[in-house]
Amino acid sequence: MKVPLLDLKSQYLSMKDELDAALIGVAESTAYIMGPAVKKMEEEMAQFLGSKYAVGVSSGTDALLLALMAIGVGKDDEVIMPTYSFFATAGVVARLNAVPVLVDSDPVTFNIDPTQIEAKITSKTKAIIPVHLYGQSADMEPIMAIAKKHNLRVIEDGAQAISVQYKDGRQVGNIGDIGCFSFFPSKNLGCFGDGGLVVTNDDELIDMIRIMRVHGGKPKYYHKVIGGNFRLDSIQAAVLSVKLPHLNDWSAKRRENAAYYTKLLIEAGLAEETGRIKFDDKNKVLIPKAVYEGPGLVNYHIYNQYVLRVERRNALRAFLTEKGIGNEVYYPVPFHRQECFAHLNLKDEDYPVANCAATDSFAIPIYPELTKEMMEYVVASIAEFIKTSDNLPMECGHCDCMNK
Numbered sequence: 361m362k363v364p365l366l367d368l369k370s371q372y373l374s375m376k377d378e379l380d381a382a383l384i385g386v387a388e389s390t391a392y393i394m395g396p397a398v399k400k401m402e403e404e405m406a407q408f409l410g411s412k413y414a415v416g417v418s419s420g421t422d423a424l425l426l427a428l429m430a431i432g433v434g435k436d437d438e439v440i441m442p443t444y445s446f447f448a449t450a451g452v453v454a455r456l457n458a459v460p461v462l463v464d465s466d467p468v469t470f471n472i473d474p475t476q477i478e479a480k481i482t483s484k485t486k487a488i489i490p491v492h493l494y495g496q497s498a499d500m501e502p503i504m505a506i507a508k509k510h511n512l513r514v515i516e517d518g519a520q521a522i523s524v525q526y527k528d529g530r531q532v533g534n535i536g537d538i539g540c541f542s543f544f545p546s547k548n549l550g551c552f553g554d555g556g557l558v559v560t561n562d563d564e565l566i567d568m569i570r571i572m573r574v575h576g577g578k579p580k581y582y583h584k585v586i587g588g589n590f591r592l593d594s595i596q597a598a599v600l601s602v603k604l605p606h607l608n609d610w611s612a613k614r615r616e617n618a619a620y621y622t623k624l625l626i627e628a629g630l631a632e633e634t635g636r637i638k639f640d641d642k643n644k645v646l647i648p649k650a651v652y653e654g655p656g657l658v659n660y661h662i663y664n665q666y667v668l669r670v671e672r673r674n675a676l677r678a679f680l681t682e683k684g685i686g687n688e689v690y691y692p693v694p695f696h697r698q699e700c701f702a703h704l705n706l707k708d709e710d711y712p713v714a715n716c717a718a719t720d721s722f723a724i725p726i727y728p729e730l731t732k733e734m735m736e737y738v739v740a741s742i743a744e745f746i747k748t749s750d751n752l753p754m755e756c757g758h759c760d761c762m763n764k
C-alpha cells in the first residue's frame with residue numbers, strides 16, 4: 361500500500377468544478393493582481409478568523425517580513441523566537457539586519473518555552489515571535505504578560521495554525537499585535553502556489569501594513585517609507601475563497617485521524633496516553649498531545665503535522681519509506697545549529713529540548729483524505745519495525761529531556 365505524506369490531488373478532485381470555474385473567472389476578469397478576488401478573500405478571512413483586518417500577501421514568509429517592517433524592526437534590534445521552527449521565522453529577522461534571539465522549546469508541545477523568554481530580554485529587544493507549531497497554539501498568556509511588562513510587540517507565526525484556538529477560545533493571530541499565515545500548498549489551507557495573510561486588530565498598524573505591501577508608497581509614487589512587493593495574485597485569492605468554507609471540515613478530519621492513530625498506537629502497546637514516556641524506552645513512541653483542549657474549544661489542535669518521537673527514528677523512517685509510507689522530519693536543524701547563524705555564537709547545550717526533537721521526532725501522514733486502512737497500515741508498520749529492531753543501535757542515547 362502507498363501512503364503519501366500529502367495528497368493534494370484528491371482534495372482538488374473533490375472540488376474540481378468550483379476551483380476550475382474560479383480560475384477561469386480570474387483569467388477572464390484580467391484583474392490578475394490585487395483584484396476584487398483579493399478583496400473578497402480578505403473580507404471572508406477577517407470574518408472567519410475574527411480579526412478586524414486581514415491583508416492578503418505573497419507568502420507566509422513575506423507576511424512575517426511585512427509584519428516586522430510594519431512595527432519598525434531594523435538593524436541590531438533583537439527579536440525573540442523559538443530555535444525550533446521553519447527557517448522563515450528567523451530568516452526574515454536576519455534579512456532586516458536584526459538579530460534572532462533563540463529560546464528552547466517546551467518538550468510536550470514543541471512550542472517556545474515561555475519560562476525562558478524573560479532572561480533573553482535586553483534594551484535592544486523589540487518583539488517576540490511565538491510560532492504555533494504543527495497546528496497547536498503556543499502558550500500565549502505568559503508571552504503576552506511578558507510583552508506587556510517590557511513593552512514589546514508580539515507577532516504570531518500562525519503559518520501552521522490557521523483557525524486554531526488558544527485555551528481561552530481566542531483564535532491565534534488575534535492575540536498578539538499581528539498574526540501571520542501561509543497558504544503554501546502543504547498548509548491546512550493551501551492555494552495553488554505561494555500566498556499568505558496578515559491579520560491585525562490595530563488601526564495604526566493596518567495602515568503601515570497596507571502601505572508597506574505596495575513598496576511603501578502613499579500616495580502612490582510618494583515614499584515616506586520603504587516597503588516591498590508583497591502583493592497577492594487574484595488567482596490565489598479565488599482558490600482560497602473556494603476552499604475556505606471547507607477548512608473546518610478538514611480540521612475535523614485531521615483531528616479524527618489523529619485520534620485514530622492514537623487509539624491504534626495505544627492498542628498496539630506502542631504509546632502511552634499521557635504523552636510522556638521514559639525517553640530511553642526504545643519500544644515506545646511518544647504521541648502528540650493537545651494541551652489546550654477544553655469545553656467549548658474545537659480547533660485546539662488542527663494537526664498540520666502529526667509528530668511522533670521515537671528512539672532510532674532514522675532507522676524507523678527508512679523502514680517506513682521502504683513500505684511506501686511518506687514521512688518527514690520537521691525540523692532536523694534548529695536555528696542555533698544553522699551555519700548562517702554561527703556568528704551568533706550560541707551554545708548548543710542551551711537548547712536540549714530542540715536538540716532532542718531534531719534527533720527523535722518525525723511526522724507521519726495526517727491529511728484529511730487519509731483512510732482508516734491507510735492509518736492501520738502505518739501503525740502496523742511501526743509495530744513491525746519495533747518488534748524486529750532490537751539489535752539496531754540507539755540513535756539519541758539515554759536522553760531524559762522528557763522526564764523533567
Ligand SMILES: *Cc1c(COP(=O)(O)O)cnc(C)c1O
Pocket residue numbers: 419420421422445446448449491517519520542543544554555556
Ligand atoms: C510555512 C511556514 C512559514 C513560511 O510560509 P511560506 O508561505 O512558505 O513562505 C513560516 N513559518 C512557519 C512556521 C511555516 O511553517
